[in-house]
Amino acid sequence: MKRYTLKAALSATPVAEDFVAIDVPYPDCPPGGIVVRTIYLSLDPYIGSRLRGRHMGETPPAPMADAIPGAIVGQVVESRAPGIAEGDYVHAMEGGWQEYAALPPGHFRKLDPAAAPLRAHIGVLGMPGLTAWAGITQLAKVTAGDVVLVDAAAGAVGGTAGQIARIKGAAKVVGIAGGPEKCRLVTDTYGFDACIDYKAEGWQAALKEALPEGASVFFENVSAEMAMTALSVSRTYVRGVLCGLADAYQSAGPAPHALNAGAVIGKRAQMLGLVVYDFYPRWDEYVTEASGWIRDGKLAFAEDHADGLDSTPALFGKLMRGANVGKPIITVSEEQA
Amino acid sequence: MKRYTLKAALSATPVAEDFVAIDVPYPDCPPGGIVVRTIYLSLDPYIGSRLRGRHMGETPPAPMADAIPGAIVGQVVESRAPGIAEGDYVHAMEGGWQEYAALPPGHFRKLDPAAAPLRAHIGVLGMPGLTAWAGITQLAKVTAGDVVLVDAAAGAVGGTAGQIARIKGAAKVVGIAGGPEKCRLVTDTYGFDACIDYKAEGWQAALKEALPEGASVFFENVSAEMAMTALSVSRTYVRGVLCGLADAYQSAGPAPHALNAGAVIGKRAQMLGLVVYDFYPRWDEYVTEASGWIRDGKLAFAEDHADGLDSTPALFGKLMRGANVGKPIITVSEEQA
Numbered sequence: 214m215k216r217y218t219l220k221a222a223l224s225a226t227p228v229a230e231d232f233v234a235i236d237v238p239y240p241d242c243p244p245g246g247i248v249v250r251t252i253y254l255s256l257d258p259y260i261g262s263r264l265r266g267r268h269m270g271e272t273p274p275a276p277m278a279d280a281i282p283g284a285i286v287g288q289v290v291e292s293r294a295p296g297i298a299e300g301d302y303v304h305a306m307e308g309g310w311q312e313y314a315a316l317p318p319g320h321f322r323k324l325d326p327a328a329a330p331l332r333a334h335i336g337v338l339g340m341p342g343l344t345a346w347a348g349i350t351q352l353a354k355v356t357a358g359d360v361v362l363v364d365a366a367a368g369a370v371g372g373t374a375g376q377i378a379r380i381k382g383a384a385k386v387v388g389i390a391g392g393p394e395k396c397r398l399v400t401d402t403y404g405f406d407a408c409i410d411y412k413a414e415g416w417q418a419a420l421k422e423a424l425p426e427g428a429s430v431f432f433e434n435v436s437a438e439m440a441m442t443a444l445s446v447s448r449t450y451v452r453g454v455l456c457g458l459a460d461a462y463q464s465a466g467p468a469p470h471a472l473n474a475g476a477v478i479g480k481r482a483q484m485l486g487l488v489v490y491d492f493y494p495r496w497d498e499y500v501t502e503a504s505g506w507i508r509d510g511k512l513a514f515a516e517d518h519a520d521g522l523d524s525t526p527a528l529f530g531k532l533m534r535g536a537n538v539g540k541p542i543i544t545v546s547e548e549q550a
Numbered sequence: 551m552k553r554y555t556l557k558a559a560l561s562a563t564p565v566a567e568d569f570v571a572i573d574v575p576y577p578d579c580p581p582g583g584i585v586v587r588t589i590y591l592s593l594d595p596y597i598g599s600r601l602r603g604r605h606m607g608e609t610p611p612a613p614m615a616d617a618i619p620g621a622i623v624g625q626v627v628e629s630r631a632p633g634i635a636e637g638d639y640v641h642a643m644e645g646g647w648q649e650y651a652a653l654p655p656g657h658f659r660k661l662d663p664a665a666a667p668l669r670a671h672i673g674v675l676g677m678p679g680l681t682a683w684a685g686i687t688q689l690a691k692v693t694a695g696d697v698v699l700v701d702a703a704a705g706a707v708g709g710t711a712g713q714i715a716r717i718k719g720a721a722k723v724v725g726i727a728g729g730p731e732k733c734r735l736v737t738d739t740y741g742f743d744a745c746i747d748y749k750a751e752g753w754q755a756a757l758k759e760a761l762p763e764g765a766s767v768f769f770e771n772v773s774a775e776m777a778m779t780a781l782s783v784s785r786t787y788v789r790g791v792l793c794g795l796a797d798a799y800q801s802a803g804p805a806p807h808a809l810n811a812g813a814v815i816g817k818r819a820q821m822l823g824l825v826v827y828d829f830y831p832r833w834d835e836y837v838t839e840a841s842g843w844i845r846d847g848k849l850a851f852a853e854d855h856a857d858g859l860d861s862t863p864a865l866f867g868k869l870m871r872g873a874n875v876g877k878p879i880i881t882v883s884e885e886q887a
Contacts, residue, residue: 436811437811440811455811455814455815456815457815458811458812458815470810470811470812470813471808471809471810471811472808472809472810472811472814472821473807473808473809474773474774474777474792474795474807474808474809475795475807476807477792477809477821477823478792478793478794478795478823478824478825479823479825480823481823481824481825481828482821482822482823483820483821483822483823484809484814484819484820484821484822484823485819485820485821486814486815486816486817486818486819486820486821487815487818488815488816488818491818
C-alpha cells in the first residue's frame with residue numbers, strides 16, 4: 214500500500230517537495246485494535262511544527278519510514294477490538310498519510326454516520342472543533358453578552374470558535390483573517406459580525422473601530438504578538454484563550470513568544486493556556502452537541518478539498534503558506550468501498 | 551507644617567538624596583472631607599515607579615510642591631465629613647509624606663482601633679494585605695491541598711499572601727526571597743514551609759527540589775522572568791497571579807516583561823493579572839476577616855520601622871535597594887496626640 218513519508222529530516226517550513234510516496238506492506242491488525250481504510254485525511258497547522266519535533270515534545274516521524282501524522286476518518290476492514298465490526302466508521306488522530314492504518318486500542322473513536330456527515334469529523338467535529346469548543350465553553354466560558362475576538366478566523370479552529378461563541382450567546386463576534394476571500398468566508402459562511410483583514414493597510418485602526426466596547430474574550434491562534442494586539446482592543450478583565458502559535462509552527466526560526474506581563478496586569482487579563490489533548494475524554498460529548506448544531510444549520514464549515522492521497526503534499530504546502538481557504542481535507546478513498 | 555517633596559523630576563531609581571523637606575501652610579479642610587494628623591506612613595515599592603510616572607498612568611508629583619504619595623494612618627483633627635468626628639482614626643491611600651493631610655470625601659476609610667493595632671493598617675491590613683488577599687482568595691482561589699509558591703516572600707504582599715494561602719488550606723507554601731535574613735523571616739515569622747534564597751548559588755535547583763510535586767498556584771511580585779521560573783516548577787493547570795513587577799518599579803530602564811506564551815500553553819496555565827484598585831470596595835470586608843486572623847495569631851507581620859518624618863527618605867532608599875527586612879513604616883507622630 215501507499216504511504217507518504219519525509220524525504221529527510223526537516224529544519225525549515227515544510228513544502229510539497231519534502232514528501233515522497235513509498236510502498237509499504239499492508240499492516241497487521243494489532244491485538245485489540247483495528248485496521249482501517251483511510252477515507253478522509255485532515256491537514257492541520259500543528260503538523261508543520263510536529264514534523265520538526267517542535268510540538269509538545271513529540272518525536273518527529275522518521276524519514277523514509279514513518280507515515281506523516283494526520284487525523285483520519287476511516288472504515289474498519291479488520292477488527293480485533295470488542296464492539297467494533299468490519300464496516301464501522303472511526304476517527305483516529307494517528308491515521309497518517311497512507312491508504313490503510315493499523316490502530317491499537319484507545320487510538321480511535323467509533324463514529325455514528327447518521328449523526329453528521331462523515332467528512333465533518335475532519336475539522337468541525339474533529340480536533341479543531343473540539344479545540345474551539347474547549348476554549349470557548351470550558352476556558353473562556355463565553356456567555357450571553359460577551360464580545361469575542363478570534364484570529365485565524367477563517368481556519369477550522371477560529372471559524373468554529375466564533376460560531377460556538379455565537380451559539381453560547383455572544384453579543385458580537387469579530388474575526389481577523391488574511392485577505393478578502395478569507396474574510397468573506399468568516400462573515401458570509403461563519404456569520405461573524407465583522408472580519409478584519411490583517412493584510413490590509415490600517416487594519417489595527419479598523420480592528421479598534423470594530424470593537425469600540427472592547428473585547429471581553431479573545432481566542433488566540435497565531436502568535437504572542439497578535440495576542441498583545443488583541444489585548445490592546447480588549448476591555449478590563451478580558452479572558453484570553455492562548456490556543457496556538459501558528460506563526461511559530463510554520464516558521465523556520467525560533468519565534469518571539471513574548472506576552473507583555475505589564476499589559477496583562479494593566480488589563481486585569483486572564484491568559485488561559487489551552488491544550489486540546491486534555492479534552493479528548495470529552496470528544497463524544499462535543500460531537501453529540503455539535504452534530505445537533507450542524508443539523509440545525511447553526512454551525513457551518515468550509516473545506517479546501519482535494520482528491521487522492523497523491524494530492525496531499527501540495528495541499529499541505531498550501532496550508533503551510535496560509536493560502537488555503539477552508540479546512541484542508543483529502544479524500545483518500547470513497548465512503549463506500 | 552513639614553512636607554517631603556522631590557527636588558527635581560526623577561529618571562533613575564530614587565535614592566534618599568532625591569527628597570527634600572519644605573514648609574507648607576497647614577491645609578484647609580475640603581468640603582465633606584477631613585484633615586488628619588499623620589501617625590503612620592507606609593513606604594511601598596510601587597511608589598518608586600509612580601514617582602517617575604510609570605505606574606498605572608498616574609501623574610508623578612510635581613517637584614518642590616507636591617507631597618510624595620504614601621498611604622497613612624492618621625487621626626482626624628478637623629471634620630466636615632458626616633459620621634467622622636475629631637479624634638477618629640482613618641486610613642488613606644493619598645496621605646503622603648507630610649505632617650497633616652487634607653482628604654476629600656471618598657479618600658479615606660474609618661478604622662476601628664479596637665479590632666487590630668492601628669499600625670497593622672500599614673501593611674498587613676493595608677493595600678499590601680488587600681493585594682495578597684485578592685490574589686490568593688479572589689483570583690487564584692486557593693483551597694485545601696494547593697501547593698503555593700510566592701516570590702518577594704519577605705515583603706508585605708508576599709508574606710501575607712503565603713500566610714493567607716495557608717489559612718485557606720494550602721498543603722505547602724514555598725517562598726523566594728533575597729538573602730538568609732529575609733528567608734528566616736519567611737520561614738520563622740510567616741511560617742512558610744521553605745524559603746529559597748535567590749541570591750545563593752544553585753537556587754533554581756533548590757527551588758525545584760523544594761517543589762517535587764510542582765506548584766499549583768504561584769504569586770508573582772517581581773518580574774516576568776521570575777514568573778517563567780515559577781512556571782517551570784509548576785504543575786499542569788497552574789494558576790499564576792501576576793501581581794507586580796517590582797524589578798521594573800525600581801530599575802531605571804525599560805524592563806523585559808516577557809512571558810513565554812508557549813510555556814503558558816504547554817503548562818495549560820492561567821495567568822491572572824491583578825490590580826488591587828479593583829478590590830478597594832471590599833477593603834472593610836478584608837480588614838474584618840484579617841483582624842480576626844491577627845488576633846488568633848494566624849497572620850503575622852514584620853516591620854522595618856523608623857521614627858520621625860525626617861527618617862523617611864533614608865528608609866525609602868533602603869526599600870528601593872531591596873535592603874529592608876519587613877514592611878517599611880514611619881512613625882510620624884504618636885497615636886495619642
